[in-house]
Amino acid sequence: MFKQTFKTNFIIKQFGKLISPITTESKICNILATNLKLDGNAIKILHENKVDSKLRKIPEEQIIRNCVILQNMNVRLDKVELLIPCLKLQPKTLRNRILIFKEMGVKSINLYNIRRYFSYCRFLLLMQKSTSYFKKLFDIPRNKSIMKIIFSNVDLTYNEIDKYIIKNETHTTIGYYYQFCIMYYQKHHMKLDNKLFHKRKKFKYVSLTEMTRLLDILKNKCQLDEKFLEKHLYVLNIDVNNVEEVLNELNTNLNEKSVIDLIKLYPRILLHDISKIKNTFQLYQNFDLQNQSHRSILQGFKINKDTFIERYTDFANNLELDVWLKHPRLVFMLYYHKSITNRLTYMKHLNCSNNANTHTYLSNKDFFLRYIEGDLSHTAATKHVSYILKKEFGDNKIHLLSSIKKHPFWKSIPLLRIDKTIKYLKKYFSIEDICKNIQIILYPRSLIHDTLNLSYKEYSPQNGYNFTSTQYLALCLYKLEQKYHFSGNGVWEVEISVFKSNLFEDVYELDNLIERMNVDENEVMNLSGEAWFEHLLQ
Structure with a gap:
């Protein structure tokens, strides 16, 4: 039998799920039939218009929300083939257009007047018509003022409206007149006035009903005053439903900040979809990033x-x-991921990546160039060593920093090496053992590894020694420093000590100490871990 190959995409990734194309069309039609109560004939028309291919890339949530808007606002579905371009609109845009028509006195709204087909937008075209044409098209009485109709939606009486503005109604387009009414209401009743705000095209057609409702939520629930709103006027164009969802569903406190506090710090959080905000908060919890700075939280x-x-x-x-x-x-580092990886690659070539810290990665270009040219040197600064101690040992071990600072070269040790040494030691020793010999984290792993192996062989139980892990680690530190006459030079990757050790004298002193360590009656064995460490460093 001949085999016929089909070039078919069996699965598509959408909404975080794997959906088969075979069921996609039936699923979309089922959503439309359920939320819009379409009959069989309407579904057949949608099939003929290839609803599957035209709506496949639109999120399911958006389709459902748009269907609910059309149903709740009683939009006529006479020509169901026009439904597809309407469903492609953002829910906020769709709701705004319908409300604007209603606010201007249009009693019956159909899909034709709110749709957008490629570059042709029926709504915007109507907004360019004269007020008289608009009234005639939608059967609005000629003697009825559009401004009165608009302001009746927000309970403004005739006496409160400037009569001069009403007289100018016939000399302009309906779209410009609607914007003029919004500007008038903002200035005289919302007490918000900003000329630049009105010049932005994206703010041209905003429903007065939605804006009034949004302003009430921002002032009362979000506790934003008029000065704040004047400074951040873009919040008046936010989807009011999204704001309510953020306030109702987001009850998480992050870094001791409530949702209201985050809104005041970063009002643009209201521009994000609630699902995205929830995902970000969930990521912070999953990766244990609760300690992020406020600016970092908002950057996420x-x-x-x-x-x-x-x-x-x-x-x-x-x-x-x-x-x-x-x-x-x-x-912040995740946000500037590309820049940081580029800088890291560059520093690797120059062999200076071990000394880099967060400021090196996030600093401006001039600062970074000074660093790689050698004018600046970032090694073991107090705050960065404190961060590593907290990360590896916990917040209650920060006092160990004072012991580390006693080492003469603690500031010269690369941060990356300190971190790697701690991780190496944690594989074989407990945190308490490491903390009792904390200065050992300043030494190279290779030297520690070699010294420990020699100590295990030379002073093993088979040879009559019975040391604890703390004592082995202390002995390792002692032997490392003894080699360099306790000058601190043992921390360098390459030997730079100017001292020439006396081998016989060193061996004699070490053997003498070991004998004292191994005698049970000796008072040294009865010392605590910290006292033991101090004794070895005397």
């Missing part, structure tokens, strides 16, 4: 979920960047 809303996870995973798999996964500025 600009990154979609998949990109966030991808970049976080990239950092986690990077030896140079995974050290900063718990840093308060991590989300």
Whole structure:
């Protein structure tokens, strides 16, 4: 038998699910029939107009919301083939257009007047018509004022309306006149006036009913005063339903900040869809990023979920960047992912990536160039070492910083090496053991590894020694420093000590100490971990 190959895309990824194209068309038609109560003839027309291919890329949630808007606002569905371009509109745009028609006195609204077909938009075309033509088209009495009709929706009486404005109604287009009414209401009743605000095209056609409702929520529920609104006038163009969803469904406190506090810090959070905001908050919880700075928290809303996870995973798999996964500025680093990876690649070529910190990655260009040219050197600054101690040992171990600072070269140790040394030690020793010998984190892993192996062999139980893990680690630190006459030079990757060790003298001193360590009656064995450490460093 002949085999026929079909070039078919079996699955498509949409709404976070895998959906088969075979069921997509029936699913969309089922959504339309359920939410718009369409009959069999209407469904047949939609099939003929290839509703599947035209609506496949639109999120299911948007289709449902638009259907609900059309149903609740009693839009006539006479020509069901015009339904598809209407469903492609954003829910906010669709609702605004319908409300604007209603506010201007249009009693019966059909799909034809609100649709958009490629570059042709019937709604915008109607807004360019004269007020007299608009009244005639929608059977509005000629002697009835459009302004009175508009303001009747917000309970403004005739006495409160400027009669001069009403007289100018016949000398302009209906769209311009509607905008003029909105400007009048904003200035005299909302007490908001900004000429630049009205010049922006995206604010041209905003429903007065929606704006009034939105203003009430922003002032009363979000606790935003008029000065704040004047400074952030774009919030008057936010989808009021989305604002209500944010306030009702987002009850999470992040970094001791409530939703109201976040709105005041970053009003643009209201521009994001509630599902995206929830996803971002969930990511912060999943990755334990509750300690992020407020600016970092807000920056996270600009990154979609998949990109966030991808970049976080990239950092986690990077030896140079995974050290900063718990840093308060991590989300900033994720946002500037491309810039940071480019800088890291550049620093690797110059062999200076081990000394980089968060400021190196996020600083401006001039600062970064000074760093790679050698004018600046970032190593073990107090705040960065504190961050590493908190990350690896917990908040209650921050006092160990004072012991680390006693080392003469603690500021010269690369942060990345400190982090790697701690992770290496945690594989074989408990946190308490490491904390009792905290200065060992300043030493290279290779030296620690070699010294520990020699100590295990030389002072093993088979040879009559019975040391604890804390004592082995203390002995390792002692032997490392003894080699360099306790000058601190043991921290360098390459030996730079100017001292020439006396081998016989060193061996004698070490053996003498070991004998004292191994005698049970000796008072040294009865010392606590910290006292033991201090004794070794005497």
